[in-house]
Amino acid sequence: MHTVNAYAAPSATGDLIPTTIERRDVGPHDVLIDIKFAGICHSDIHTVRGDWGPQSYPLAPGHEIAGVVAEVGSAVTRHRVGDRVGVGCMVNSCGECANCQAGEEQFCLAGNTGTYGAVDRDGTITQGGYSTHVVVTEGFVLRIPDGLDLDVAAPLLCAGITTYSPLRHWGAGPGRNVAVVGLGGLGHMAVKLAHAMGATVTVLSQSLKKQEDGLR
Ligand SMILES: [Zn+2]
Ligand SMILES: [Zn+2]
Known part of the structure; x- marks a missing residue:
């Protein structure tokens, strides 16, 4: 586990404050991203306020993440250190159901894993992009073209x-x-x-x- 800096809500009514959160070690299929920008989505506010159901706190939202690959796991093939990448609203899914096999992971029959405030497949609660780093399995890490600056790329990951x-x-x-x-x-x-x-x-x-x- 790595402790990283983040902005997180301490409760459904508290302001987002500077704090630290934990990121898992980089596994064989994981990518560690040095986050440069995170868009602000109204879903971030709904989620931390508990509008869509009870949450566990502290909760760092943010699912419009743009950054640079800082480390890759031993089995990663899609990304290399230094790649410009993004992460959107999902960070995992079962990978085996008909919808996942069809590339429609958002419709995973076992439920996709949201980028924050969701129970990941290892049982931990996901934390979002209002932080300095995130570890994501490579299949949910997207390449950002060189012609697109990272700050303007970030909002494309949800609003786009x-x-x-x-x-x-x-x-x-x-x-x-x-x-x-x-x-x-x-x-x-x-x-x-x-x-x-x-x-x-x-x-x-x-x-x-x-x-x-x-x-x-
Ligand atoms: Zn959003
Ligand atoms: Zn699935």
Whole structure:
């Protein structure tokens, strides 16, 4: 185990404060990531406040993690020290059920393991990216392309995939119309992604206050 610095909530009502948390030793299939940036997602707030069920504390949230590989386990093949990588909302799954075998680990029949506040497959409670380091099994560590800065890559790991997935699923592209309700944290991602996919994009909003932002 390694003790690392983190920001964590001491209780459902307390502020996040500087503290330390434990990270497991790097196992054969694990990657140790030196975290450079972690996006802030509203799910982080819901979870630490206990809005979605009781939690164990201290709890460090953060599931939009971007950083650099600092160490790899002996059996790791996908990543090397120095790689620029990211971790999103999940850090583990059974790996054996039909959905995992199909690459749909988010639908793992045994339940996927959330990046924080979840019971991992070794029985420990996961802790998120508001910390200096994290140890994640290599299958849940994503490569970040060189052309993408780590700070802007981080929010893609939750807000980005949340909008990218349905756009891909429903075939957004040339000749298709996409309407996005609200130009917020996820909405602006959806606008940029759908536009990049070649779709005709419309923003639906209660006012024209964000018209310029939307067009830009
Ligand atoms: Zn999120
Ligand atoms: Zn599974």
